[in-house]
Amino acid sequence: MKIALVTGAGRGIGRETARRLTEHGMTVFAGVREESHAPEGTRPVLLDVTDPAMAANAAKLIGxxxxxxxxxxxxxxxxxxxxxxxxxxxxxxxxxxxxxxxxGVVTVTHAMIPLLRASGTGRIVNMTTRLASVGLTVAGDDFNAGWPMLAYNSSKSALNALTVLYANELRESGITVNAVDPGLCATDMTGGTGNRTAAEGAAAVVRMATLGADGSTGTFISEERPLPW
Ligand SMILES: NC(=O)c1ccc[n+]([C@@H]2O[C@H](COP(=O)([O-])OP(=O)(O)OC[C@H]3O[C@@H](n4cnc5c(N)ncnc54)[C@H](OP(=O)(O)O)[C@@H]3O)[C@@H](O)[C@H]2O)c1
Incomplete structure (x- = not known):
């Protein structure tokens, strides 16, 4: 049985992802800041991703x-x-x-790398957005032009860069690291705006979380296609 950890699993796309991974037969640790928010069938683990002690504790518990x-x-x-x-x-x-x-991503990933190496087929999925794409923004993409957020967009561009650097080092340990854009989903983050549900957004995430042995790594993709960096 596969063991999974999803951060921010109490609501939105994270909650749907955690739920769907249990349907794939995985034991899922739901990283939450309030235990009662963990979806049914998951194992709650208190995890504020900005807190290295909590990340270390989660790794200890799972380990x-x-x-x-x-x-x-x-x-x-x-x-x-x-x-x-x-x-x-x-x-x-x-x-x-x-x-x-x-x-927060570095804190949790750093704490979990020894356990992911022990898996032999570790799968890391970083939740990104097409807004992270400097290429699309440079090209004047309409969607990106409509959401010109300095902090959020650039934080996800940084996350994309981390994805490639982790992917390159961890490839030898059989670990894939991919950045996935779930599409515009109606969640608290978007204030309910979005043409997709959180469950639909979770589908692309689950696909990259359940990649086979020859799975791709170091990619930036949406459900439909690879995205330009
Ligand atoms: N919705 C979209 O259209 C969309 C599009 C592209 C990418 N994304 C990405 O998809 C992911 C999920 O987004 P969402 O729309 O589901 O967002 P959301 O509904 O706002 O949920 C955010 C989740 O992150 C958790 N969180 C925030 N700060 C945290 C911290 N310091 N420690 C631990 N957990 C923390 C929240 O936990 P609490 O409940 O404890 O606050 C919550 O579970 C994000 O990475 C987002 O950037 C979303």
Missing amino acids: EEFGRLDVLVNNAAICGDAGVTPAEATAEHMRATYEVNVF
Whole structure:
């Protein structure tokens, strides 16, 4: 049986991802900040991704019981500058956003790498967005032009860069690392805006979390297609 950890699993796409991974027969640790928010059938683990002690504790808990981790979904994130233009955004917007979306991912990933190496077929999925694509933004993509968020978008561009660097090093340990855009999903983060449900967004994530032995690594994809960096 595969062992998975999903961060931010109490609501939105993370919750749906955790739920769907249990349907794939996995034992799923739901990283939550409030235990009662973990979806049914999952194992709640208290995890604020900005807290290295909590990440270490989660790794200890999973390690002591299973000795490995097969799937890590870095889903927890915030978007603190919706409606704020680049000229209005401050370093504080950047700091708060990077704390969760970038440093939080590094905190959790760093804590879990030994367990992922022990899996032999570790799968890391980093939740990104097409807004992270510098290529699309440079090309004047309409969608990206409509959401010009300095902190959120650039934090996910940084996450994409981390994805490639982790992928390159961890390939030898059989670990794939991919950045997945779930599409525009109606969740709390988007204020309910979106042409997809959280469950539909989770589908692409689950696909990359359940890649076979020859699975791709170091990619940036949506459900439909690879996206330009
Ligand atoms: N919705 C979209 O259209 C969309 C599009 C592209 C990418 N994404 C990405 O998909 C992921 C999920 O988004 P969503 O729309 O489901 O967002 P959401 O509904 O706002 O949920 C965010 C989740 O992150 C958790 N979280 C925030 N800060 C945390 C922290 N410091 N430690 C631990 N957990 C924390 C929240 O936990 P609490 O419940 O404890 O606050 C919540 O579970 C994010 O990475 C987002 O950037 C979303």
